[in-house]
Amino acid sequence: MEVRARAPGKIILAGEQAVVHGSTAVAASIDLYTYVSLSFPTHSDNDDKLKLHFKDMDLEFSWPVGRIKAALSKIGSNDSSSPKSCSPETIKLIATLVEEHNIPEANITLAAGVSAFLWLYTSIQGYKPAKVVITSELPLSSGLGSSSALCVSLCAALLALSDSVNLDCSHQGWLMFGENELDLVNKWAFEGEKIIHGKPSGIDNTVSTYGNMIKFRSGELTRLRSNMPLKMLITNTKVGRNTKALVASVSERTFRHPIAMASVFKAVDSISNEVATIIQSPAHDDIAITEKEDKLEELMEMNQGLLQCMGVSHASIETVLRTTLKFKLASKLTGAGGGGCVLTLLPTLLSGTVVDKVIAELEACGFQCLIAGIGGKGVQICFDSLS
Numbered sequence: 529m530e531v532r533a534r535a536p537g538k539i540i541l542a543g544e545q546a547v548v549h550g551s552t553a554v555a556a557s558i559d560l561y562t563y564v565s566l567s568f569p570t571h572s573d574n575d576d577k578l579k580l581h582f583k584d585m586d587l588e589f590s591w592p593v594g595r596i597k598a599a600l601s602k603i604g605s606n607d608s609s610s611p612k613s614c615s616p617e618t619i620k621l622i623a624t625l626v627e628e629h630n631i632p633e634a635n636i637t638l639a640a641g642v643s644a645f646l647w648l649y650t651s652i653q654g655y656k657p658a659k660v661v662i663t664s665e666l667p668l669s670s671g672l673g674s675s676s677a678l679c680v681s682l683c684a685a686l687l688a689l690s691d692s693v694n695l696d697c698s699h700q701g702w703l704m705f706g707e708n709e710l711d712l713v714n715k716w717a718f719e720g721e722k723i724i725h726g727k728p729s730g731i732d733n734t735v736s737t738y739g740n741m742i743k744f745r746s747g748e749l750t751r752l753r754s755n756m757p758l759k760m761l762i763t764n765t766k767v768g769r770n771t772k773a774l775v776a777s778v779s780e781r782t783f784r785h786p787i788a789m790a791s792v793f794k795a796v797d798s799i800s801n802e803v804a805t806i807i808q809s810p811a812h813d814d815i816a817i818t819e820k821e822d823k824l825e826e827l828m829e830m831n832q833g834l835l836q837c838m839g840v841s842h843a844s845i846e847t848v849l850r851t852t853l854k855f856k857l858a859s860k861l862t863g864a865g866g867g868g869c870v871l872t873l874l875p876t877l878l879s880g881t882v883v884d885k886v887i888a889e890l891e892a893c894g895f896q897c898l899i900a901g902i903g904g905k906g907v908q909i910c911f912d913s914l915s
């Protein structure tokens with residue numbers, strides 16, 4: 529039996545970092561996916577290993593299931609229907625299993641993804657041998673939610689073949705989970721994100737699970753219905769960064785300056801709420817759309833200023849801001865900051881020639897540009913091998 533799952537990446541339109549401290553944020557899924565395939569060996573395969581293949585980097589990991597069971601014996605039995613957190617002691621035990629594979633220095637950041645995999649796999653499927661193959665269209669560690677797309681797609685595949693979920697395996701093509709199953713995927717994925725991020729707000733796994741556009745505050749999700757075309761240029765500065773370290777640095781700044789940072793987070797909260805209102809308010813003609821775009825641009829600039837206050841901008845991000853401003857376009861970082869990706873609003877009436885010129889200038893700086901579809905479906909699974 530084989531199942532595949534795919535989960536989208538995301539952009540944050542407003543409120544990243546501040547959302548970890550209780551502010552509202554607005555996020556949307558994008559049409560770039562992480563794919564997971566999960567298959568169990570048959571009896572005749574005589575295989576007793578759990579195998580993980582990161583196909584894009586051609587990195588393979590495998591553990592005899594007996595070895596995993598011996599290392600993690602203290603955890604107790606698995607129950608896929610009730611998501612639970614990985615304790616610090618278990619993280620250490622998992623780390624020893626990961627360290628047995630000498631991950632090349634260039635790929636060392638993948639260790640966090642492997643740890644999340646081992647926790648989610650053993651918690652949902654126990655100690656069964658299996659083969660898991662992972663590929664992604666998302667740039668990793670760049671602010672587009674690669675960690676949450678990994679956790680969500682993995683949990684979807686693992687739950688699809690568990691006792692907690694009942695699905696029509698004869699369905700052809702991509703299939704959506706029901707609401708209860710989505711909630712379960714989301715909760716488990718959050719536990720995986722905790723291993724990779726340390727202190728996630730949950731916005732990334734939530735938007736990857738449910739898709740579309742969402743407003744998110746302190747674990748509460750509100751689905752948004754967009755009433756305007758939203759086109760964003762995504763510029764990847766290709767400066768690698770790590771969400772866990774950036775979130776920790778904002779928390780440290782908050783510890784040093786609690787009152788000032790509370791005001792920053794409050795301002796971000798107002799910006800996110802205004803962004804959500806603008807996106808949802810009706811616009812019947814070009815003038816109304818242009819007015820909404822002008823407001824969004826201003827709010828993006830304000831949000832970027834506050835992200836700079838939090839200490840998560842970067843020289844490469846500032847270069848993107850300066851370059852797009854030459855064309856009177858507004859930009860802000862998206863995701864954790866510190867490098868990674870920057871969003872630039874492309875107004876509806878902007879000519880294709882200008883877009884080409886901006887992209888050419890950004891790419892001349894060594895950056896990579898893309899325009900992704902915004903607000904598509906969340907996680908999906910597939911039981912046939914052709915779709």
Ligand SMILES: Nc1ncnc2c1ncn2[C@@H]1O[C@H](COP(=O)(O)OP(=O)(O)OP(=O)(O)O)[C@@H](O)[C@H]1O
Binds near residue numbers: 582640670724772
């Ligand atoms: N396709 C993948 N294969 C292997 N590991 C992955 C994959 N996607 C994500 N990861 C893990 O997630 C880590 C990146 O997560 P991180 O949260 O730092 O960045 P991000 O999710 O891309 O950006 P953001 O959190 O700002 O949206 C990688 O270092 C790796 O451990």
Ligand SMILES: C[C@@](O)(CCO)CC(=O)[O-]
Binds near residue numbers: 731
């Ligand atoms: C930086 C952050 O706010 C968003 C990362 O995409 C972290 C989080 O909310 O978990």
Ligand SMILES: [Mg+2]
Binds near residue numbers: 673725
């Ligand atoms: Mg992440």
